[in-house]
Amino acid sequence: MPHPYVLLSAAVSLDGYLDDTGPERLLLSSPADFDRVDEVRASVDAILVGAGTIRADNPRLLVNAPGRRAARLAEGRPEYPLKVTVSGSGDLDPAAQFWHTGGEKVLYTTDRGAERARALGITADVVPLGSGLDWRRLLTHLHDVRGVRRLMVEGGGQIHTQLLTQGLADELQLVLAPLFVGDPAAPRLFGPGSYQGGRLRLLETRAIGDVVLMRYRPTAPGTGPLPSAADHHWLALACELAERCPPSDTAFSVGAVVVAADGTELARGYSREGGDPVVHAEEAALAKTGPDDPRLATATVYSSLEPCARRSSRPLPCARLILAAGVRRVVTAWREPDTFVAGADGSGLLAAAGADVVVLAEHEERAKAPNRHLIGGGR
Ligand SMILES: NC(=O)c1ccc[n+]([C@@H]2O[C@H](COP(=O)([O-])OP(=O)(O)OC[C@H]3O[C@@H](n4cnc5c(N)ncnc54)[C@H](OP(=O)(O)O)[C@@H]3O)[C@@H](O)[C@H]2O)c1
Ligand SMILES: [Zn+2]
Structure with a gap:
């Protein structure tokens, strides 16, 4: 999905x-930052x-700069991004201006909300998603x-x-404005909730006029069978590591990362790493973790x-x-083909022991790329 x-x-x-x-929107950003937001929207x-x-x-x-709209059109994209709301x-x-400016609009709502919106004459594609x-x-x-x-989410x-507590955000772009509101009745950026543990990764800071832009990436793995946005980033790293494997005609090239529940990377590895001709990626990574590390029980292996x-090369x-x-969650891109072992079912073995195995097929082509000579096929 x-x-x-x-x-x-x-x-x-x-x-x-x-x-x-107050009745008017409080202006928090600087003019230069409004222009940056316009660029992101475009x-x-x-x-x-x-x-x-x-x-x-x-x-x-809207995208306000005419040059940015023209560039979108020149690329064959709609002049304005799709506008989406949730009720x-x-x-x-x-x-409301939302419905009468820019390009296409879509409203995601409940079955009852859709009835209400249609009765009110909302001019948008109304998509009911059930009772909740x-x-x-x-x-x-x-x-x-x-x-x-x-998708850009503007609050x-x-x-x-x-989106953050459900692990669905890939990136956070926060602009810190140099002023205080001081009114507990005002809306907060983040409300109470069970946030996924750990620290976000700081990607960038930039001063823009008198405000500071901070870009962060959530890093916490998903829980159980539910993938988080960070699962995709870690699996992409595993696919990148697979490309570093010394070439082989008799074994797959695979990358692996072990990540704690709070998003701390515990270890990484790849096939045939360090001159060992038979070591597998997961094995190479796990060998770098402490055997008694309590974080392994809630860690994810990518x-x-x-x-x-x-396998014949190791017990x-x-x-x-x-x-x-002790790991009970595995995220992978690609089920093992019958190239070397017929009917291998690592996922079945893991699942039978109570582990969650999540397959993110979006990464399959990338995972296969360093193995094309073994499995054939295009791309
Ligand atoms: N500084 C900034 O960058 C910035 C950006 C945006 C907004 N703001 C400020 O934020 C304030 C508004 O924030 P807010 O938290 O009150 O509102 P919000 O997050 O924009 O919208 C909340 C509404 O969204 C709908 N909704 C949310 N979750 C839903 C779910 N799971 N299922 C169905 N509907 C759901 C509900 O609509 P219904 O009530 O219709 O069911 C809910 O009342 C304003 O004061 C605005 O100025 C500031
Ligand atoms: Zn192996």
């Missing part, structure tokens, strides 16, 4: 608020805001039906909080290829090494 790349964008006061409680396929932001701010959410109630003002709203379904729909590959706090279930196949290390 592929999702778009989800980029959360917000401006926040020094004390963590998105706005004050780069995405869709922009999403919650119904609360439409009610509070009546935003238009449970369907209680939206049909006269499931973010994974919404993101899959945007990807598969609307062709959205990059408000309720939306940002849900492997570009499904861990092996049988234990990788699926058993993973279980012996």
Whole structure:
């Protein structure tokens, strides 16, 4: 179920608020930063805001620079990104600027919300998602039906909080504004919730006028069978490591990373690493972890290829090494073909021992790339 790349964008006061409680929207960004936001908008396929932001701010959410719109058209893209909103109630003002400016619009809502929105005369593609709203379904729909590959989320706090606590954000772009709001009744950027553990990775800081842009990447693996956005980033790293393997005509090239539940990388490895002609990626990575590291029990092993279930070169196949290390979650891109071992079922072996095995097929081609000479096929 592929999702778009989800980029959360917000401006926040020094004390963590998105706005004050006055009738006008509080301007937190600097003019130069508004231009940066315009540039980010021009780069995405869709922009999403919650119904609360439409009610509070009546935003238009356009790409303002004519040159950026012209460039989109020249690339064969729509002049404006798709505008997306989310409402449970369907209680939206049909006269709001959101509906009457820019390009296409879509409203994701509940079955009851759809009835309400249609009765109010909302002019958009109204997509009911059942009795409640499931973010994974919404993101899959945007990807598969609307062709959205990059989604910019511009708030408000309720939306940002849900996407972050559900592990669905790929990137956070926060602008810290040098002022205080000081009113506990004002909307906060992030509300209470069970945030995935650990520290986010800082990707960039940039001063823009008197505000500071901070770009972060969440790193925490998903839980159980549910993939997080960070699972994709770690698996992409495993696929990158697979490309570093010394070439072989008799074994696969595989990369592996072991990541703690809080997003700390514990180890990484790849096939035939360090001059050992038979070492497997997961084995090489696990050998670098401490055998008694308590973090292994809740860690995830990322492997570009499904861990092996049988092998002749060592007493234990990788699926058993993973279980012996105490790891109970594995994310992989590609099930093992019958090239060297017929009917290998590392995933079955892991699952039978109670481990969750998540296959993210979006990465399959990348995982296969260094193995083309072994398996044939195009690309
Ligand atoms: N500084 C910034 O960068 C920035 C950016 C955006 C917004 N803001 C500020 O943020 C404030 C608005 O934030 P907010 O948190 O109140 O509103 P919000 O997050 O924009 O929208 C919340 C609304 O979205 C709908 N919604 C959210 N989650 C849903 C779910 N799981 N299922 C169904 N519907 C769901 C609900 O609509 P219904 O009530 O219709 O069911 C909910 O009331 C405003 O003051 C605005 O100025 C600031
Ligand atoms: Zn192996």
